[in-house]
Amino acid sequence: MHEKFFSFLGDNLQLFLTYTGLYNATPGHFIMIAVGLLFIFLAIKYEFEPMLLIPIGFGILIGNVPFKDAGLQIGIYEQGSVLNILYQGVTSGWYPPLIFLGIGAMTDFSALISNPKLMLIGAAAQFGIFGAYTIALLSGFEPNQAGAIGIIGGADGPTAIFLSSKLAPELMGAIAISAYSYMALVPIIQPPFMRLFTTKKERLIRMKPPRVVSSTEKIIFPIIGLLLTCFLVPSGLPLLGMLFFGNLLKESGVTRRLAETARGPLIDTITILLGVTVGASTQATQFLTFNSIKIFGLGAMSFVIATSAGVLFVKFFNLFLKKGNKINPLIGNAGVSAVPDSARISQIVGLEYDPGNYLLMHAMGPNVAGVIGSAVAAGILLGFLV
Amino acid sequence: MNRIRIITGIAACLALMLVQSAQKVQAQRTTSMRINEALVINEDNYVDDYGRRGGWVELYNTSANVVNIAGCFLTDDINEPKKYPIPKGDVLTKISPRQHILFWADSMAWHGTFHLNFRFQPDKSNFIALFDSDGKTLIDSVTVPAGQIPDVSYGLEVDGGLKWTSFAKVTPSTNNLTLDKNEKIENFKQNDAKGIGMTLTAMGVVFLGLILLYLIFKFVANMAIHLTKLRSKRAAGDASTDSGDISGEVLAAISTALYELNEDVHDIERTVLTIQKVRRTYSPWSSKIYSLREIPRK
Structure with missing residues (x-):
């Protein structure tokens, strides 16, 4: 009798062991857990995009706790599991437009409206997307996959997730992680190329202070911006529609509560859900592939191309501008839409050469134009490749 | 009279939009x-x-x-x-x-x-x-x-x-x-293997969109500056006044000075120092501050 009972206990214990994480772990799981820990470390120690890297890093830990595939509905890829339900906001692409709503409600387009020619820098920086698209094609990716990878160069996490969920869902985890990682690493990636392509004289250019923009202009901007960009590229509607809608909530002056919700609790909630589910989607079994490594390489290239294109475009543009109206090429990097980090880099590098030259406000122009530009570019890729 | 015209105009536009949207809805039926x-x-x-x-x-x-x-x-x-x-x-x-x-x-x-x-x-x-x-x-x-x-x-x-x-x-x-196969993708694979066509087309559209925005807002900016000048002329009765010439630094200095001045000015208020918990029957739902009937802020 006792023997039977002990044998039953032994069998149960053995069965339990097969369910543990340790039993099901592979080296890949430990590599991914190390990546997650690195993200958390970078976020806490160096404050690299902590709002993104903490949820993503912790999400990686959640997604890489190994378990037995016994239909317990716990994994993010198991239909009906809690994580899977939360992940649907990513796969169906409705988290990114909500994030754009919040971004619109917190973005001040004054710098752009006061000096609208800065919009062109935001357009030039989109060369990063198409440079990476070309290299991805040459690396053997299909055009739809290349489009999804190229959008990393837009330096816009929600746009990258939105587009990759439509064009190449199988690569979305790697693309999202790559986009957010490089956005966090903007302070390391951009300055060397900003210095490489500018002369000392150019770095010292002082720009005219931006004029004061009236509230009417600020109200008109999202309306015209929406109609113009979306009539041109309707496939950008989900992102651009929400971006400009959020901005109108902010600028109209009569929907303060809605604007505060959009830029506060709403965007925070969605950022948490987006970050943690994107992180959790990087299960080692799905994520650790040679393609992911290639995507990381291409992502880095796209940031370099975007930064260089922005800076070089300003230098080219300066050839046509009068002496007093020249633009400091150090704000060219801000066309990469990592808001506001890339604008901050312009300011920091600018101050290194002239402690009295404050470029932040000027850099915010191409920075927010970059958001519009990357959303338009995403719309074009979506229209062409779906 | 003008107001009536505007309201009539808006109503007509809305009616037209409703008719059109009804047709669109029908199109999806x-x-x-x-x-x-x-x-x-x-x-x-x-x-x-x-x-x-x-x-x-x-x-x-x-x-x-x-x-x-x-x-x-x-x-x-x-x-x-x-x-x-x-x-x-x-x-x-x-x-x-x-x-x-x-x-x-x-x-x-x-x-x-x-x-x-x-x-x-x-x-x-x-x-x-x-x-x-x-x-x-x-x-x-x-x-x-x-x-x-x-x-x-x-x-x-x-x-x-x-x-x-x-x-x-x-x-x-x-x-x-x-x-x-996806015909669009196949088309790109056959005719644009290096992505040059896509780059040229897409960058052309991105630039076109932002150039149009630039042109419109250049026009809007000129209009705004012109209107500001007109208003300041009317307000001051002096044609030489031009607020657009004041640099940002000067405006910042004036703003800081005004802020500091206001910070120093305080009314003497009646206050009661207490360790008792102050009870307020407050809820954002009943708050007049956050009421939907709040007069819009300009």
Whole structure:
């Protein structure tokens, strides 16, 4: 009798062991857990995009706790599991437009409206997307996959997730992680190329202070911006529609509560859900592939191309501008839409050469134009490749 | 008077938009159904649930919405549009986006919703029409020419397209044109392997969009500056005043000075220092500050 009972206990214990994480772990799981820990470390120690890297890093830990595939509905890829339900906001692409709503409600387009020619820098920086698209094609990716990878160069996490969920869902985890990682690493990636392509004289250019923009202009901007960009590229509607809608909530002056919700609790909630589910989607079994490594390489290239294109475009543009109206090429990097980090880099590098030259406000122009530009570019890729 | 005109104008625009949107909504309803394929002579082909062979007609939902065709009419006689009323209450009459539904033209309506009360004439041309639930609005019609070959169907080359053709391989309830690849992607692979075409086109569109925005806002900025000058002239009565010439640094210095001045100015207020908990029956739902009736801030 006792023997039977002990044998039953032994069998149960053995069965339990097969369910543990340790039993099901592979080296890949430990590599991914190390990546997650690195993200958390970078976020806490160096404050690299902590709002993104903490949820993503912790999400990686959640997604890489190994378990037995016994239909317990716990994994993010198991239909009906809690994580899977939360992940649907990513796969169906409705988290990114909500994030754009919040971004619109917190973005001040004054710098752009006061000096609208800065919009062109935001357009030039989109060369990063198409440079990476070309290299991805040459690396053997299909055009739809290349489009999804190229959008990393837009330096816009929600746009990258939105587009990759439509064009190449199988690569979305790697693309999202790559986009957010490089956005966090903007302070390391951009300055060397900003210095490489500018002369000392150019770095010292002082720009005219931006004029004061009236509230009417600020109200008109999202309306015209929406109609113009979306009539041109309707496939950008989900992102651009929400971006400009959020901005109108902010600028109209009569929907303060809605604007505060959009830029506060709403965007925070969605950022948490987006970050943690994107992180959790990087299960080692799905994520650790040679393609992911290639995507990381291409992502880095796209940031370099975007930064260089922005800076070089300003230098080219300066050839046509009068002496007093020249633009400091150090704000060219801000066309990469990592808001506001890339604008901050312009300011920091600018101050290194002239402690009295404050470029932040000027850099915010191409920075927010970059958001519009990357959303338009995403719309074009979506229209062409779906 | 002006206000009345503006309100009338806005009302007219809204009415126009409503009419247009109603038409658009209609477009996503039964009107988006198309007759897609028909087989007149079925000798050795698709069989129905009763194991019988007969002619059939396939409808296709061209919209991105679910369309319920219950209550619509199918007929083979233009003078009798209500010949076969598609029964209501059958969940299968709800057609998913870009999906097909098949009706058997076997004159055996008692076999169920998808069996018509007429059959095709093998030796003549056959007219087929789909009418909306009012029995008057013709949604789509086609005349299948006479002389049809057995087991060869007559259908649209591409689902929901325009050009009719014959299909030696019939495709009941599936796409007429079977795509195993994404044509757009294949096109890019063949004609733009290095992505130069995509780069040029896409960057052209991005630049075009932002250049248009630039031009519009350059115009808006000029207008705004002009209006500001006019207003300041009116306010000060002095044509030489031009606030646009004041630099940001000066404005910042003035603002800081005003801020510091205001910070130093305090009213003497009656205050009570207490360790008692102050009770306030406050809720954002009842707050006047956050009320929906709050007067808009300019």
